[in-house]
Amino acid sequence: MALFDLPLDELRAYRSESAEPEDFDTFWEKTLQEAREHDLDARFEPVETGLTTIEVYDVTFAGFGGHPVKGWLRLPAGATEPLPLVVEFLGYGGGRGLPHESLLWASTGRAHFLMDTRGQGSTWGGGGDTADPVGSAPAYPGYMTRGIDAPENYYYRRVITDGVRAVEAARSHPLTDATRTVVLGDSQGGGLSIAVGGLVPDLVAVAPNVPFLCDFPRAVTLTDRHPYREIGLFLKTHRERAAEVRRTLSYFDGVHFAARGRAPALFSAALEDQTCPPSTVFAAFNAWGHEDKTIDVYDFNDHEGGGPFHEAARVRWLRSYA
Template identity: 60%
Template sequence: MPMFDLAPEALEAYLPEIDEPADFDSFWSSTLDEARAVDIDVRLERVETGLELVETYDVTFAGFGGHPVRGWLTRPAGRTGPLPAVVQFVGYGGGRGLPVEHVVWAAAGYVHLLMDTRGQGSRSGAGGDTPDPVGSGPAVPGFLTRGILDPAEHYYRRVFTDGVRAVDAVRAVEGVDPERVTTYGGSQGGGIALAVAGLVPDLRAVMADVPFLCHFRRATQITDSMPYGEITQYMAVHRDQIEQVFRTLSYLDGVSFARRANAPSLFSVALMDTTCPPSTVYAAFNNYGARAGELAKDIVVYPYNMHEGGQAHQLTRQIAWLAGRS
């Protein structure tokens, strides 16, 4: 796959105008107020994994609508804290998997909460355990077009709210320093991490790898890869609903959340990525922290990679980067 998007120097300067609704902030403020009216109800059940250096818990907390959201909470064995925490979100179609898959951040000295993604977990990996009890109107297979005609009904309104509640949940765990919480994820997980960064004003840091869910309109114009292709398929059938679709997505765009973030950030981008095109990632990165003034941010570029990005190379960078901020 050749480089297909803007030239690297154009990407670095890319600051597109996006459709941001006037009531974006009030929409999300009321959404979170409603979610937080329900007790977070964090429940931890110790899980035996056979690993002596970490402790693992099956965690459940109340997400959007009070719906139970599952996850794994892993921490260094014998450490009482207060410890910094990393809240991680998973990629599209994946689930929380098995606890032995998620030990790196605990081994690095953090309390690590991996949030299961509602309704997902059967496309890749070792499975998920959180249902999405909310239905939707006609939709393309996948998740992007569930509730596509109304932002209040859209699937990602629920997921982003779950993500904010995951931060609330980890802050309620004994031994966690609530002032040192980082959001983290790749692809869909990176998009959720950005959304939470725009909705939670006091995070310690944000790490978003090849983030999905950014600059929807451009994504549908320059790639036919899935999952953005779900939106394209829907609009090819529902020809009279195109602007309504983009209006809904304007409440969910990672670029708007990035503008509102105020924590230091580390991004990554792959210049041959047709799943999350580079210009959509740079749209979020270049706008990141725009409302906060001067803000530390960096992006790692992988020129000859596709959506896999940096993988373990990036994780190695993240461990060192976060150690200097937590």
């Protein structure tokens, strides 16, 4: 696919027209306050993997509504002092996989906490283990329209809250250094890292890779690809609900979380990416609230972005922060 979005010079100046709700901060303060009324109850059970350089713990903690959320904590073998902490969120449809997967960040000498995404984990990878016990009104298949009738009911209210609680759970382990916490992820995981980066004020770095969940007004009208297309197909049937849907999505738009970002950030965008169009990524990047921010651009790539090249770039970049 050739370039289909704005030219790069226009992307660097692009600003989203997404309207921020007046009660955005109140909504999220109330949401997190309600979640914290439940005991975090973070449990770390050692897992026998046969690995000699990495130790793995099967993690359970209380997320939104006190619901149990799973994860993996991976540590360099033999660690005795608190380590810089990387909290990672997953791409759409994936789960935490198997304990011997995703060894990069622990191999750099950091603690690595990988959060399972509730209700997902059956599209790619090694599977997921976290249920989403909350139902919703009629929705299009997928996750994008579950509970889209109201912000209080929306699926991503639960997932983003789980993300904040994942940071709290990871920080509760004695071998993680809470003062050196990074959040990152690819695609959906990148969008979640932006949201958590806007809600957790004391992170040292945020690294969203080709992030999803940004600039909804443009994304849902620009690309025919799923997952954004789920919203358009829902509205194709529910023609009278467009304003209601726009209102709900405004509480979850990465652009608004980005404006509250208080940590250095490394973004990435791919100019042929039709899944997360580059203008939607630049919308969040340009709104990011911390002046120390960089975006790596991959001119001829689709949603794979920089792939292993960007992994290496993130490893190099994080040396300055954690």
